[in-house]
Amino acid sequence: MGMKLRLGIVGLGLIWENIHMPILMDMKEQFEIKAFCVHNEKKIPLWQQRLPGAAAYTDYRRMVQDISVDAVVVTTPLEMNAEVTLAALEAGKDVFCEKPMAVHVDVADRIMEMEKQTGKTVYVLEQFLYNPQLPVMKKIIDGKQLGEFVSFERTTHYLMDSSNEGYGQTQWRRKSDFPLGHIYDGGVHEIALLNELFGMPEEMYAVGQSFREEMGKYDHILTMFHYPSGATGVFSHSAFLACSKNYFYIRFTEGSLYVYGDKLVLEHKNGGTEELNTAEGDTYRAMWMELARIVSGHGKLPFTAQDAKNCVRVLDAVEQSIESDQCAPVK
Incomplete structure (x- = not known):
């Protein structure tokens, strides 16, 4: 990167403070924080100390107009992500937006249309796409090293409560104004x-269960994916059912693949087994390092606004299926 990218930050909550800020403060050759927006005016002095020299705002609409800002980092409660992203694009800024980019497909379409109109780019902060295991898994699947893909089983259960570094106590999660519940927050990574x-499924069947009044509509969602090839997948997600034995199995016509920590284990139909070491690493840091390269003109963005919209399309079908108790097409 030749010149530093000058950033304005909207949303100084836990994900900013715990994750993004420490990384960006270590990347001063690539990024410079020029402005920030905080809803509570009383917190301005604190953040002026932590981000010296940055202009302070309490209205993001004013901050995105700041001519000293090249790009806006959106780390707001997720139901605000889209409105802040649209305002930043309209102001002629690139956007680094926390997931999900939007919670409704029509709003995702508006964001993509605004990208085209302005020539600016939305970089969705989806760190799962920067896991070093992913390209290895893709090579196995796409290269048919274990034959044709048949099915997967993915389980991610954990307990989102006051012990989760404060995340479970945030009011926007406890009194959510977005569909389904925590699957739209933590589950969108999956x-x-x-x-x-595996590509886009063509239809979904899902059931949801609720065990508590707070934290969204459903505490557990079990979903079956149907793919155009005839392959299927089962995904079980919960932010209420604590479990340390989550798993990811992928089955093929000639064997299976499963994730075991930082290893990928291949089991062949003939009985042979092999392990591939794939260090997990810091995916957030890897993401920001790669985004810095991409912004400077090197590399291809692995997760685009279209990809972010596709996540919303899948979750929209999940919601339709739960509500109708029928298979729902992914539109």
């Missing part, structure tokens, strides 16, 4: 990963 590995 949808992005599944779409990248």
